[in-house]
Amino acid sequence: MIVARTIADLKEHLFALSEGGRRSIGFVPTMGYLHEGHASLMREAKANNDIAVLSVFVNPTQFGPNEDLDRYPRDEARDLKLSEESGIDVAFLPTVQEMYPKPSKTSVIVSGLTDRLCGASRPGHFDGVGLVVSKLFHLVKPDRAYFGMKDAQQVAVIQQIVNDLNFDTIIVPCPTVREPDGLALSSRNVYLSAEHRAQAVVLSQSLALAKDWIQEESMTAGLLLSSVKERIESAPDAVIDYVELLRYPTLEPLDEQELMHKLESPALLAMAVKFGTTRLIDNSLYHPNGGV
Numbered sequence: 666m667i668v669a670r671t672i673a674d675l676k677e678h679l680f681a682l683s684e685g686g687r688r689s690i691g692f693v694p695t696m697g698y699l700h701e702g703h704a705s706l707m708r709e710a711k712a713n714n715d716i717a718v719l720s721v722f723v724n725p726t727q728f729g730p731n732e733d734l735d736r737y738p739r740d741e742a743r744d745l746k747l748s749e750e751s752g753i754d755v756a757f758l759p760t761v762q763e764m765y766p767k768p769s770k771t772s773v774i775v776s777g778l779t780d781r782l783c784g785a786s787r788p789g790h791f792d793g794v795g796l797v798v799s800k801l802f803h804l805v806k807p808d809r810a811y812f813g814m815k816d817a818q819q820v821a822v823i824q825q826i827v828n829d830l831n832f833d834t835i836i837v838p839c840p841t842v843r844e845p846d847g848l849a850l851s852s853r854n855v856y857l858s859a860e861h862r863a864q865a866v867v868l869s870q871s872l873a874l875a876k877d878w879i880q881e882e883s884m885t886a887g888l889l890l891s892s893v894k895e896r897i898e899s900a901p902d903a904v905i906d907y908v909e910l911l912r913y914p915t916l917e918p919l920d921e922q923e924l925m926h927k928l929e930s931p932a933l934l935a936m937a938v939k940f941g942t943t944r945l946i947d948n949s950l951y952h953p954n955g956g957v
């Protein structure tokens with residue numbers, strides 16, 4: 666596996682390996698501290714492309730002033746080991762100076778899709794994601810890029826950027842990988858105390874319950890939301906940031922009276938919940954035919 670730390674190095678290696686763009690590139694952008702969720706994306710990239718590229722970059726422009734940029738977990742040696750084992754050919758690990766030698770005067774702002782969910786509770790977050798993903802796509806020129814559905818809003822936002830800016834990249838959404846008890850894998854799980862780790866299972870449990878509840882004939886969107894919130898709040902330390910039910914991928918809210926078993930388009934039940942200072946997200950996508 667080649668490790669590139671500069672843009673010049675990355676471009677040189679990619680040009681050689683791809684034979685000037687003739688061989689396909691699958692790309693997995695991450696912020697590192699890799700886990701099995703990231704590994705599933707890396708394996709998918711390797712299985713469906715000639716060359717698999719990983720980036721590890723804790724992107725400062727997507728963190729708010731009071732967020733966890735400074736304490737975001739990092740373990741480069743472990744990341745390199747897992748990425749090599751997962752079939753990555755080129756790992757790009759730039760410094761902040763390399764990616765942003767000067768503050769960017771250009772922004773990539775997606776309107777509408779970023780008004781709710783994490784876009785509302787983390788102002789400016791998706792502007793930073795849009796900027797760095799656009800920069801990375803220009804550098805890597807991937808044929809396919811792999812993103813986890815745990816960040817469902819991110820997938821919708823990036824798909825919109827690709828459509829609007831004519832990137833020649835297919836966005837491949839990948840399923841959320843979970844711990845045996847259902848907790849979605851996340852680099853930030855490492856922040857959880859043992860007590861909060863035990864309580865955090867309430868997120869996936871509430872999503873599983875919602876899957877049953879939507880089959881009930883009288884279940885409306887409003888009732889589903891209040892039932893899910895009640896379930897989450899049964900965990901003593903859970904503090905809800907948001908729980909929302911939106912059409913996917915347009916992210917328009919469902920009507921409170923809408924009957925869930927009569928859904929006509931996919932609906933996303935998405936949540937962000939804090940345990941102490943740790944903010945976790947999870948979601949599930951429900952399809953009109955009752956499929957999940």
Ligand SMILES: Nc1ncnc2c1ncn2[C@@H]1O[C@H](COP(=O)(O)OP(=O)(O)OP(=O)(O)O)[C@@H](O)[C@H]1O
Nearest residue numbers: 695696697702812813816840841842850851852853
């Ligand atoms: N459990 C998971 N299953 C599948 N993909 C995942 C999972 N967790 C993260 N990803 C995906 O990995 C990519 C990189 O995400 P990131 O590095 O932020 O990891 P993370 O574990 O979500 O970290 P954080 O805790 O900061 O949200 C994103 O496309 C994200 O959706």
Ligand SMILES: CC(C)(CO)[C@@H](O)C(=O)[O-]
Nearest residue numbers: 694695696724794797816
């Ligand atoms: C896509 C991404 C790597 C951009 O920094 C980040 O938002 C993430 O890890 O999901």
Ligand code: BAL
Nearest residue numbers: 696727728790816819
């Ligand atoms: N997985 C999204 C990256 C972030 O939380 O900033």
